[in-house]
Amino acid sequence: MKKYLRLASLICFLLLTGCGSQRELKKQGYSLDTVFEAQIKVDNKKEKIQPAQRSLDAAFERLVELDSNLNKLSPLSEISALNANAALRVMDVSKTTYDLLEKSLNATVFTDGYFDITWRPLIKVFEMSNPTAERIARAKAAIGAKNVALDRSLNRVRYLNNTEIDFELIKKGFAVDLASGQLRNVSSGFVKGGNVAYYFGQKKLSLKLTEKENLNLKLNDAAVAILNASDSYYVNSAAWRKHLPLSAANDSIFQIIVIAPNAVTAEVLANAFYFMGVEKSLAKIAAIKRQASRQGMYEVYFVLDNDENGQRVVSSADK
Template structure:
């Protein structure tokens, strides 16, 4: 058995798809199939493609109901469920707040309080009306903007994994800029492993986690953050108060679903360390690693990992 892989840029990030097979032609067929599927999903979900279904929903915010594919309705519905169980710390309507901030590691001025307050009025997952029977969606306030950036890549990875397993691929992975979902085993018959990076040096691995039918996603401020009055702020926005988050450098979530890991990494980042760990410890088959701004590492109760260097 050999490992075959393909790299490409999709959904705004670098993807690597890899699988285990004995025949190169069949492997390349499945890799191409996976890439086409992610492209299809990007065309549905991208907020940056004006003809995507998500963009059309945003364009009609506060005005009209939009009919979309059932696949989109179901993903939006699951997003609302994750918002509910996380008490609103995960929220796909946070777009109006993100537009207020610029995270380029340069001199930064906080938006005025009234600007944040105004944007907060356009935020709230309960303001999305979804009708699964008619496959229709409406954003209830003008100026609302939904983004699936914190769940879309995970969803795409889950779809490709399911497709490959249905085609009896014995092992494979989908890596979206470090967010990894994997199944089966590698070319040596061993479990897949992923390294958790040092937030200050992404080329340095702090610890490794074996992945068996699981996914890991990381939310961090590696590339987008700013320093204000001596404090380091992340590009992640707390949907509760509309402010960037400080005190945490990265959150990594391991769960059976890439979609869930993706969304929970964002939610726990906003929750903070104590609340986030307590929340994760209540979820089945879900684990977390949090690194604070002092480089202290926190783990959920039953996480198994291998320390590399701390």
């Protein structure tokens, strides 16, 4: 009899189906060209579980709504409408899209211009085989946060030039934060969208950096973004980044890992640091940490490819 009781207790512990003090809830969905998943633990009480499940369902409903607003392939999406018409007239947008626009423009200031959602006109020019100097000049004139005007009182947007915006390098972080903000009564767990994740409570996370080196993190209500420089966006950027209105570095970056208090900041910094380069990025993180109330919430790890010498890691945590 005791044997069966011990077995039953073990099953309950492993499955967390109500025999212990906590219940594990999971959900997965596909939005924004990315698989999103959430795994949270809540107190194993009916009055806690039911609201938590409702908030988890609501979080994924917000992701579906966000996907419909940001789908560049749909002529009915808000981003398609903005890029087609906002240079001609003032456009009304949803509060969620407006909030993302505002965060994106603020991120440009925060990163000293190394993150910018208006680079799309320049990128498009270099999708052609041989862009002329005139077309490059027109595209360069259309980039820059100065070309997007926001009316904060009415959630309205107007382009001041023939610019276009692209949320590709911030949308996952924004979505993760949006979903995380919907969740209630969470003691631990995570929300993850592709290479961006937010972890509730205390979490030990191990990431493989190189063949010989692992990164062991101790997180506490923090986000992690991982940038892989083998992605086609970064590989193809060599053609157009020399035309940016700032000096873009050309370090041999293989991977960037950023820890920050929220997913938007983590994703924005990871992408900005690719163009900023190692030296400027370490200086930027140091400046951020001097102003932050929780300095340990900000770190960056660069995995650099040294060709015949293999890979090496440079970290703000070592400074």
